[in-house]
Amino acid sequence: MEFFVQLLIDGLTLGGMYALIALGFTLVYGILLMINFAHAEMFMTGGFIGYGVLNLLGSESTIATVSDTLPFMSFLQSTQPFFTTTAVGFILMMLLTFGISAVLTGLLGITIERFAYRPLRNSPRLCALISALGMSLFLQNFVLLAVGHRMVFPTPEFLANLDAVPLFGAIRIAPIDLIIFITCLVLLFTLDRFVSKTKLGKAMRATSQDKDAAGLMGININSVIALTFFIGPALGAVAGTFFGLKYGVVTFNMGLFPGIKAFTAAVLGGIGNLRGAMLGGFLIGVLEALASGYISIAYRDVITFAILILILIFRPGGLLGESVVEKV
Amino acid sequence: MKRKLRFILAAMAALALTFALVACDGDNGGSNGDTNGDNGDTTTFAIGFGGPISQGAVSFGQGALNATRLAVDQANASDEARDLGIQFRVVEGDDQSDPSLAPQVAGALISERDLVGVVGHFNSGVTDPAGLVYNEHGVVQISYGSTRPDLTHMGRENFFRTCATDALQGPTAADSAWELGFRTAVLIDDSSPYGEGLAAAFKEQWEEIGGEILLEERTAQQESDFAPVVTRVNAADPDFVFFAGTYDSSSGAGALFARQLKDGGVEAPMMGGDGIQVDGFITEAGPQSEGTIATKPGMPIEDMPEGAAFISDFEAEFGEAPGGFDAFAFDAANAIINAVFEVAETDGVDSVATPAGRRAIIEVVAGNEFPGVTGPVSFDENGDSANPIVSTFLVYDGEWIIHPDVPTP
Numbered sequence: 155m156e157f158f159v160q161l162l163i164d165g166l167t168l169g170g171m172y173a174l175i176a177l178g179f180t181l182v183y184g185i186l187l188m189i190n191f192a193h194a195e196m197f198m199t200g201g202f203i204g205y206g207v208l209n210l211l212g213s214e215s216t217i218a219t220v221s222d223t224l225p226f227m228s229f230l231q232s233t234q235p236f237f238t239t240t241a242v243g244f245i246l247m248m249l250l251t252f253g254i255s256a257v258l259t260g261l262l263g264i265t266i267e268r269f270a271y272r273p274l275r276n277s278p279r280l281c282a283l284i285s286a287l288g289m290s291l292f293l294q295n296f297v298l299l300a301v302g303h304r305m306v307f308p309t310p311e312f313l314a315n316l317d318a319v320p321l322f323g324a325i326r327i328a329p330i331d332l333i334i335f336i337t338c339l340v341l342l343f344t345l346d347r348f349v350s351k352t353k354l355g356k357a358m359r360a361t362s363q364d365k366d367a368a369g370l371m372g373i374n375i376n377s378v379i380a381l382t383f384f385i386g387p388a389l390g391a392v393a394g395t396f397f398g399l400k401y402g403v404v405t406f407n408m409g410l411f412p413g414i415k416a417f418t419a420a421v422l423g424g425i426g427n428l429r430g431a432m433l434g435g436f437l438i439g440v441l442e443a444l445a446s447g448y449i450s451i452a453y454r455d456v457i458t459f460a461i462l463i464l465i466l467i468f469r470p471g472g473l474l475g476e477s478v479v480e481k482v
Numbered sequence: 483m484k485r486k487l488r489f490i491l492a493a494m495a496a497l498a499l500t501f502a503l504v505a506c507d508g509d510n511g512g513s514n515g516d517t518n519g520d521n522g523d524t525t526t527f528a529i530g531f532g533g534p535i536s537q538g539a540v541s542f543g544q545g546a547l548n549a550t551r552l553a554v555d556q557a558n559a560s561d562e563a564r565d566l567g568i569q570f571r572v573v574e575g576d577d578q579s580d581p582s583l584a585p586q587v588a589g590a591l592i593s594e595r596d597l598v599g600v601v602g603h604f605n606s607g608v609t610d611p612a613g614l615v616y617n618e619h620g621v622v623q624i625s626y627g628s629t630r631p632d633l634t635h636m637g638r639e640n641f642f643r644t645c646a647t648d649a650l651q652g653p654t655a656a657d658s659a660w661e662l663g664f665r666t667a668v669l670i671d672d673s674s675p676y677g678e679g680l681a682a683a684f685k686e687q688w689e690e691i692g693g694e695i696l697l698e699e700r701t702a703q704q705e706s707d708f709a710p711v712v713t714r715v716n717a718a719d720p721d722f723v724f725f726a727g728t729y730d731s732s733s734g735a736g737a738l739f740a741r742q743l744k745d746g747g748v749e750a751p752m753m754g755g756d757g758i759q760v761d762g763f764i765t766e767a768g769p770q771s772e773g774t775i776a777t778k779p780g781m782p783i784e785d786m787p788e789g790a791a792f793i794s795d796f797e798a799e800f801g802e803a804p805g806g807f808d809a810f811a812f813d814a815a816n817a818i819i820n821a822v823f824e825v826a827e828t829d830g831v832d833s834v835a836t837p838a839g840r841r842a843i844i845e846v847v848a849g850n851e852f853p854g855v856t857g858p859v860s861f862d863e864n865g866d867s868a869n870p871i872v873s874t875f876l877v878y879d880g881e882w883i884i885h886p887d888v889p890t891p
Contacts, residue, residue, distance in 0.1 A: 157713065157717050160713045160716075161710055161713055164707075164709035164710050164712075164713060165710075167709070168707055168709065298537075303536070303537045303540070304540075306765055306766050306768075309768060314769070318745075318747060324716070326747060328745050328746070397706075401706050401707075401738055401741070401742075402737075402738070402741055402766065402767070402768060403737070403738065403766055408706070410704075411704055411706070442710070443709065443710045444710075446710035446711065447710040447713055447714060450699060450700065451699055451700070451701050451702075451705070451708070451710060451711050452673065452699070452700040452701065452702065454710075455702075
């Protein structure tokens with residue numbers, strides 16, 4: 155029983171990250187009917203930006219180097235102990251790291267949409283797809299050349315000193331896992347409310363139903379699409395930064411596997427459906443954990459994808475996807 | 483669909499990049515050769531280096547490349563080189579730890595007309611396919627870090643290696659673990675050719691001496707999340723965890739695994755092979771690496787007669803201490819250089835880069851013995867080091883030290 159619960163916890167943490175990435179796939183698909191292959195790279199870029207911000211706020215050596223070239227940044231030297239050692243400072247540093255990473259990555263997402271996808275919006279869908287693939291390769295290699303292939307992500311001192319949270323029996327949750335899980339739930343809930351309750355969310359739903367009609371009703375399609383391309387990458391960036399914090403390293407190609415898994419999660423839940431992507435993410439995470447716990451980690455992808463195939467055979471639209479009649 | 487498309491595109495980009503890099507290197511090498519030629523009546527020979535330089539297990543590649551450069555620089559400054567009128571240059575082959583790139587990288591090295599030998603490669607899975615190319619062209623290949631046992635049993639008379647193999651390392655690891663009082667193990671390999679070989683060699687000896695294996699697992703090399711495995715390790719509660727693999731996720735995940743084991747509350751120490759006995763492992767796994775045990779071919783070089791000079795020369799030239807398998811690469815390069823000198827002396831400088839000269843180099847390397855940084859360098863009839871030693875290390879205070887509780891052989 156304890157074994158099972160521990161696996162469940164492992165799976166839900168991983169699943170939370172998958173869900174955050176999967177939302178980016180599903181949001182864009184819902185509105186543009188396009189698979190944004192560059193989305194996995196948003197996750198990676200977010201991780202690298204998070205790495206930079208965290209070093210800038212918390213690493214003495216980085217701050218020293220930066221202040222040498224940019225003297226006005228030297229105020230960071232006095233804030234560094236506050237950020238790394240106190241609880242309030244730690245929370246503030248996390249908020250800043252995730253905030254800056256999400257906003258910058260979101261802006262990058264908007265830029266990519268503006269220059270790589272918008273000019274192709276009325277071309278055959280394959281063109282946008284290839285443009286997305288190119289974007290993905292470009293970003294990977296850009297980060298590889300500009301930053302490096304592999305960066306050791308700093309662990310904030312405060313986080314390193316936290317003890318694992320005992321649940322019951324021998325079951326314990328690492329503090330970072332708890333933070334990941336709670337943050338994911340909060341973000342998923344907020345996004346769900348945003349899309350279903352606010353005016354902008356309504357505009358997004360309208361655009362996804364019929365772009366032209368929505369435009370005729372006075373919705374600015376371009377800004378709605380730009381918003382979509384902000385939210386998706388921003389969520390991906392949060393997942394990327396969590397990845398760095400949890401595993402202690404960011405690599406230029408780290409988007410590949412989580413990207414594939416998250417895409418699978420989006421398909422499993424019904425691509426285009428927000429709650430489906432969330433459900434799919436958690437489901438894939440838990441399935442993976444159970445498969446590797448009870449059988450072998452070597453078989454986990456086999457089992458996960460076998461279940462995906464089975465579900466798609468019986469529910470081709472995904473778990474929560476509606477079967478939409480193809481527009482002719 | 484996505485995976486396939488992406489893979490093809492990635493492969494194409496990688497190919498293009500490799501060609502571009504190789505082309506650049508060729509240009510640089512060419513101009514070097516010219517300047518050397520202007521200085522007098524000298525002949526320049528190329529020594530190829532194959533290993534992960536830009537990506538992959540780079541901490542085993544970049545330093546070894548520097549060690550090869552150091553050997554070449556020292557040879558170029560030697561009296562022998564001056565008397566014979568020989569200069570060497572290093573040609574880089576960046577295999578990125580990727581077996582599928584091996585044939586291209588090897589082919590690019592072979593295309594250098596003045597190539598006299600190759601130091602490399604590092605990953606066993608790369609050394610094998612690259613070795614096919616060198617074998618076909620009759621060029622001597624000396625690997626500095628490929629420890630998979632069967633590499634020397636493929637009937638390639640041009641292949642040698644300066645490091646000990648997993649056939650020795652695995653059993654030594656098992657013996658050391660027993661010595662340390664461990665009786666139950668969890669065995670995990672990273673499904674690389676190296677990891678599988680090491681795991682098998684370890685397992686055989688461990689069961690032979692009466693050790694128990696509670697759980698055997700195999701992970702994918704690209705894996706980053708090991709939480710379920712850690713949960714299983716916790717449930718099995720072993721004396722130690724043997725991880726047969728390398729340390730970074732582009733060619734294994736040793737550091738991530740060590741980190742997650744400690745974070746997951748596993749008290750038992752992790753033990754591994756030479757794949758994790760490198761400073762990058764400690765940097766990446768952080769404080770969670772403390773107490774990790776690893777075996778590695780060779781003795782600590784600072785204890786060897788030639789070691790101190792090598793370390794100080796290396797530091798003076800590259801600003802950092804040699805690590806990983808750098809000393810083995812240094813010895814490998816010198817084995818080739820010595821053989822070239824000998825062949826040039828007996829058959830004349832002009833014959834060195836001919837098929838007959840290359841064959842003569844192979845014969846000389848096979849029969850030669852000289853004092854190297856890692857001990858006396860010579861090879862047995864298969865091409866394995868005739869002087870194999872494996873030592874046991876421990877991470878203590880953020881550094882690899884010789885394990886105090888295991889007697890050195």
